[in-house]
Amino acid sequence: MLDRRLFMAPMAGLTTQAFRRSVRRWGAGLVHTEMIAAMGIVHGNRRTLDYLACGSDEHPIGFQLFGGDATALARAAEACVAAGADLVDLNMACPVRKVVKTGAGAALLGAPEAAEAAVRAVVAAVPAHVPVTVKIRSGLREGDEAGRRLAPRLVAAGAAAICVHPRTAAQLYRGRADHTVTATLAAELPVPVVASGDVDGRAAALALLDRGAAAVMLARHAVGRPWLFREILADGPPPSNAERSAEVRRFVAEVFATMGPRGVGYLRQFWPRFRRARVFERELATELMKATSEAEVSVLLARLEAPRTA
Numbered sequence: 111m112l113d114r115r116l117f118m119a120p121m122a123g124l125t126t127q128a129f130r131r132s133v134r135r136w137g138a139g140l141v142h143t144e145m146i147a148a149m150g151i152v153h154g155n156r157r158t159l160d161y162l163a164c165g166s167d168e169h170p171i172g173f174q175l176f177g178g179d180a181t182a183l184a185r186a187a188e189a190c191v192a193a194g195a196d197l198v199d200l201n202m203a204c205p206v207r208k209v210v211k212t213g214a215g216a217a218l219l220g221a222p223e224a225a226e227a228a229v230r231a232v233v234a235a236v237p238a239h240v241p242v243t244v245k246i247r248s249g250l251r252e253g254d255e256a257g258r259r260l261a262p263r264l265v266a267a268g269a270a271a272i273c274v275h276p277r278t279a280a281q282l283y284r285g286r287a288d289h290t291v292t293a294t295l296a297a298e299l300p301v302p303v304v305a306s307g308d309v310d311g312r313a314a315a316l317a318l319l320d321r322g323a324a325a326v327m328l329a330r331h332a333v334g335r336p337w338l339f340r341e342i343l344a345d346g347p348p349p350s351n352a353e354r355s356a357e358v359r360r361f362v363a364e365v366f367a368t369m370g371p372r373g374v375g376y377l378r379q380f381w382p383r384f385r386r387a388r389v390f391e392r393e394l395a396t397e398l399m400k401a402t403s404e405a406e407v408s409v410l411l412a413r414l415e416a417p418r419t420a
């Protein structure tokens with residue numbers, strides 16, 4: 111039932127190429143890029159253009175754009191398709207001030223005309239076989255139902271699916287996701303609804319499909335635990351220590367191959383999580399946090415070469 115309907119959500123600062131390849135190895139049916147600034151693409155910003163890197167082994171992949179300007183989003187969407195996007199997702203969910211104050215992300219929940227214009231422009235810019243989806247929150251604040259009111263307008267403007275993270279923007283990432291909103295949207299909308307929020311295992315994923323979601327996305331729970339995809343899909347135990355250690359080594363190698371020295375800082379987000387997932391002990395995690403070069407990381411990770419038995 112879950113096959114291919116378990117996706118990896120877009121996560122800024124996390125869903126890099128190496129991360130996407132990692133979750134794909136464990137069964138992610140669709141992966142997303144980090145959110146990419148449409149304006150950065152339009153202006154040819156070097157760092158932004160780096161986000162467009164996508165290997166031939168990464169499909170199917172959704173590229174997520176954020177921006178408040180329909181024309182810029184349309185031009186950026188063309189660049190995403192040229193870079194290999196199978197799907198273009200528009201971010202109308204990000205609650206971060208820096209993003210919202212430019213009229214992008216969750217700000218669009220409160221600006222329906224601009225949101226519709228964005229969808230229309232992007233749908234017109236990409237080939238017909240590339241679906242344009244939109245990721246929304248339940249609203250800006252408790253009780254406003256902005257997401258529910260906007261969603262049908264986005265569909266009328268051409269959105270092929272709606273992904274909902276049913277926390278309000280004001281909630282940021284706190285509290286529980288309110289998936290009654292997901293169920294309502296799934297019942298009301300004529301397009302697939304993808305659910306995001308608090309998916310931490312098979313029971314949560316199946317419950318969302320039961321409530322009408324067409325697919326389910328993992329986010330925070332898959333960080334440092336890419337094998338959660340397989341655990342959910344196969345309804346089985348976690349992989350052995352040897353398998354987990356091998357995955358970590360492969361992931362780390364791909365991080366450095368694709369990010370170079372920037373990989374050191376990026377990986378600091380993962381060491382405590384790998385420890386929590388029992389890939390290694392606290393002591394090793396602490397030392398990895400202090401590592402300042404790829405060479406140091408490699409020396410420390412060599413300790414995983416002789417993994418404990420499962």
Ligand SMILES: Cc1cc2nc3c(=O)[nH]c(=O)nc-3n(C[C@H](O)[C@H](O)[C@H](O)COP(=O)(O)O)c2cc1C
Nearest residue numbers: 119120121122144145245275306307308309329330
């Ligand atoms: C660090 C971080 C970065 C995120 N970046 C994005 C992003 O770039 N685009 C987006 O649509 N959602 C982003 N999200 C939201 C996730 O995609 C997801 O909807 C949310 O975390 C809820 O799922 P969870 O409760 O399973 O974590 C981010 C969340 C976190 C914690």
